[in-house]
Amino acid sequence: MKKVLTYGTYDLLHYGHMELLRRAKELGDTLYVGLSTDEFNSSKNKVSYFNFEQRKQMLKGVKYVDFIFEENDWEQKARDIEQYDIDILVMGSDWEGKFDYLSGLCEVIYLPRTEGVSSTKIKEILQADQND
Template identity: 50%
Template sequence: MLAVISRTRPATTVLTCGTFDLYHHGHVRLLQRLSEPGDELIVGCSTDQFNDIKGKRCVMPFFQRREILEACRCVSRVIPEETWEQKRSDIVNYNLSIFAMGDDWAGHFDDLRDLTRVIYLPRTKDVSTTELKERIQQRANTA
């Protein structure tokens, strides 16, 4: 007779949020590392309207960025990120164990520690969306 092994620990769910414009290997590596401490990785992808509020100009619209994120093996679910305040309700609604961001955001979300564990992971060196956009602009200007 086979014994059924029951899960003795609750599932660990991680949430991260971001724009994820011009998806690159830095995004891949960050998402892989963010998925490691959990059983499920939820990604809040900033909507076009929220990016307007943040003053970010995206190359790719929300529905394309969402589709790319949904295709990632390590991503369990993608939700629209529409406001800064939404993170608190997402932590409660999705019963999140960890809220995680890249370390360029260190300290910005410490106020969420009353609800969940907050961690900041190092970004991939030598790559950023901002730098990619600048290189693209420089090439366009010299062409």
Template identity: 30%
Template sequence: MNSTDKIFTLPQLQEQVNAWRRQGQKIVFTNGCFDLLHLGHVDYLEKASQLGDKLVLGLNTDASISRIKGPNRPLQDEMSRARIMASLLFIDAVVLFDENTPQELIEAVQPDILVKGDDYTIENIVGHEVVLARGGEVKTVPLVKGYSTTNIVKKIEKQLNQS
């Protein structure tokens, strides 16, 4: 399987999720920008994948990241980020979403388990009501402290300014 085989449109993803469900698979969903992949991301996603059978990643489009994080982001385009994320062995599906939050995507996918990092409370996780209403679970996983794309960018900028 190529990493591109794990990048889905929403209709394709819904078909795939339904097929997994027919096989009795538990669907885990998480989302984010994943602009520069780092240890914190890998650790978080690996832990999230262990909560069920199939991990679906909602990935912000370039436009949504620019709206959320400002005009200098993302650092990598959406297809590069999607391909990198899809190459991770514990991610089963990647789908892009253009909204500021994954609410509509979560409503469409109806995951069994919704996951975010422990910097969120369950009540602050977008889509928690949708998942809980259908009997699913909303969980947080511990984050590796000190890793963030913003910190990496700041470190690079600091080093550039010193040279």
């Protein structure tokens, strides 16, 4: 049984997120998602529209996701891979090369982002609409 792991904030859950989760799940049997906590996002100067529990509830409704846990810091990835006996780490192509150091623990795959959609872009559009 192959276990796949990915990480993210998954704020304003959208088609691009669904595509990443779908393609990640296709690589194995079980998909684990490390969901960034509000505190971790804050340390990255990132503000989510939905809080951690709300984002977790949304992810629970996604049929591709089998297990969700907290992502609290950058350094936990190696521990998570070992703890959950992960076979494949999947990240978006915008992270290309940044997690290659984990390839001794599992296979690392970078999937292309879905063109034309991102949480940042959605937030910018919503903000522009408020300013009109």
